[in-house]
Amino acid sequence: MSNTWFRLMALEFKIRDYRHPRKEIVSEVGLKAGFHVLDYGCGPGGYVVPVSEAIGSSGKLYALDALPIAIEMVKKTVAKRGLKKVETLLSDCETGLPDKELDAVLLYDVFHDLEDQKAVLNELHRVLKPNGLLSFSDHHMKEKDIISKLTGSGQFQLQKKGKNTYTFIKQNTA
Numbered sequence: 001m002s003n004t005w006f007r008l009m010a011l012e013f014k015i016r017d018y019r020h021p022r023k024e025i026v027s028e029v030g031l032k033a034g035f036h037v038l039d040y041g042c043g044p045g046g047y048v049v050p051v052s053e054a055i056g057s058s059g060k061l062y063a064l065d066a067l068p069i070a071i072e073m074v075k076k077t078v079a080k081r082g083l084k085k086v087e088t089l090l091s092d093c094e095t096g097l098p099d100k101e102l103d104a105v106l107l108y109d110v111f112h113d114l115e116d117q118k119a120v121l122n123e124l125h126r127v128l129k130p131n132g133l134l135s136f137s138d139h140h141m142k143e144k145d146i147i148s149k150l151t152g153s154g155q156f157q158l159q160k161k162g163k164n165t166y167t168f169i170k171q172n173t174a
Contacts, residue, residue, distance in 0.1 A: 041110030066092035
């Protein structure tokens with residue numbers, strides 16, 4: 001993806017976020033103060049501010065993307081807003097985080113585009129705490145495909161379907 005195309009997409013997202021604030025979507029996740037959260041495929045960072053507000057100063061947000069320009073945009077938002085507990089990660093799969101580090105993962109509108117979906121789900125399962133939450137949305141996929149792909153390995157179980165997202169809970173696998 002070219003930087004120009006990404007910048008145009010980021011502008012489109014700003015307009016979208018103005019019309020449909022990301023805070024409404026984040027509210028479905030059930031984030032709490034002190035949560036450690038990963039925004040996997042963070043793009044230009046539309047969820048950085050609402051997630052940071054939800055988890056408070058005792059929480060931690062990791063924003064991961066495979067594109068350096070996305071990470072640059074997130075860093076600018078973090079600096080502009082004075083957010084202290086946000087760390088960026090440049091990767092297309094592995095997070096580099098310790099096992100069982102996270103309370104929740106946001107996986108929004110990126111799953112359909114992942115080169116190795118199974119490897120990403122394995123990584124997310126690894127870094128989520130027991131009973132950790134995987135909040136999922138991908139408007140490029142049908143509901144039956146979402147549920148079958150995320151529950152098929154036995155790593156995640158559908159907990160609830162919200163207005164905008166599906167919430168899956170980490171299953172302990174042998």
